[in-house]
Amino acid sequence: MGWYADDIERIIVSEEQIKERTKELAEQVAADYADRDGVLLVGVLKGAVMFMADFARAFPLPTELEFMAVSSYGQAATSSGVVRILKDLDRDIADKHVIVCEDIVDSGLTLSWLLRYLASRGAASIEVVAFLRKPDAVKVDVPVKYVGFDIPNEFVVGYGLDYAERYRELPFVGVLKPEVYSR
């Protein structure tokens, strides 16, 4: 765990579990999209970067990759509910079969906003693959067809997920020790 060994209280999803579940998810999604001609994966930066890279490589159908960057958490551990576009799509998505790649659905506020936005851009179909979901934290109901793991309502870091921009590079998902927040 390098620099962060002392900051992690416990591991929620191990590196092994990530690998196994990502492969399963990719195969499940591909089975549903086998008859479409092409899929556009839209990764939501920055959190989804690790998951999207692993998912895309395990996904056995032709894909194109697009990225959006939005932020609703900033430096905080709870969502502000205000979603800002930091980076928009680079291209037209009209008539594309879009699969949104998210690292986590927490309150659902980010995704709910994003799904409306992508629909307004004319996608042919839109589904979501989210690596993590917190069923007890949801504030708005969003249709998430594919979920890697349902996890408890605790703030987690690693595998793309940050606390104040740190810990994204950890290869697993873990919970921080409470004292980290009071530093």
Ligand SMILES: O=P(O)(O)OC[C@H]1O[C@H](OP(=O)(O)OP(=O)(O)O)[C@H](O)[C@@H]1O
């Ligand atoms: O369901 P919600 O409560 O809306 O939370 C989920 C969103 O929050 C995080 O993004 P964040 O705003 O922290 O940006 P980041 O991906 O750059 O860390 C995460 O990556 C999701 O996009």
Ligand code: HPA
């Ligand atoms: O639990 C979380 N950890 C990191 N970023 C997040 N964004 C929403 N929920 C989380």
Ligand SMILES: [Mg+2]
């Ligand atoms: Mg964040």
